[in-house]
Amino acid sequence: MENLERGCSPLDMANSMARSGQHSMAVARAAIDEALRLRVAGADGASAAAPAPAMASAFSAPREMPYIDVSSNRIAAPDREVDVLFVLQKPQVILLGNVLSDEECDAIVAHCGTRYTRSTVTAEADGASVVHEGRTSEMAFIQRGEAEVAERIDRRLAALAHWSPECSEPFQLQKYGPTQEYRPHYDWLDPDSAGHRSHLARGGQRLATFVLYLCDVEQGGGTVFPSLGLEVFPKKGSALWFLNTDTNHQPDPQTLHGGAPVVNGTKIIANKWLRQGRYG
């Protein structure tokens, strides 16, 4: 209650209660809603003769979200005209064409050369990066400030998403050969998992995902959304965007997605995850 009086945001309080490991997110939110109801009733409820009036949850208020302006078929990014190819409203999935030039795709791929290692996932128990049979690709990172071409693309994506480039993770490349895949998973970090909480502490939730397709793939390798019956095929220079949370920054279970096995050719993508806060 003191934290509410001090003007702390209910969502930040719920996140920190959940992070402490003592409460699930649902329990934390219910407790804060109850405290707010008591405050409306007066004097922590002690002097309230009648029950507190019903009140909408404090968590129904929308929070600031990254967004792409899809009000027309083309978007004028500061240094490039981008095509809007399709939009799914809910959960929001947008396919953008012409986000990167062929030369930019080739430069990013060349920059990473042979630095790939077997891909990992975040262990639920302790947050460690572990090899998993569901993700058989190889990965490489481009750290901030490392390559001019990556910086330029970072700025372009930040402008498209109306979100600070500092509130995003460095580019993570994924390379898939024939049969390699990433089975359906979520990109959001689970506040109910101890391992994910340590990652949430650095930059908060992953609100949105950009998947940049850096090459064409001969056969297979689509990005699939099993709950939506949707498959997007890689096209060099295109970018797939989806929101991982609702407008309240809460994980959206409909965003289940994966990389289908490549049948012929090689698939190379760059992931960019937009966080709630600064990712330092």
Ligand SMILES: O=C(O)CCC(=O)C(=O)O
């Ligand atoms: O390979 C894809 O198309 C999707 C990759 C993905 O979902 C991820 O790396 O988190």
Ligand SMILES: [Fe+2]
């Ligand atoms: Fe993913």
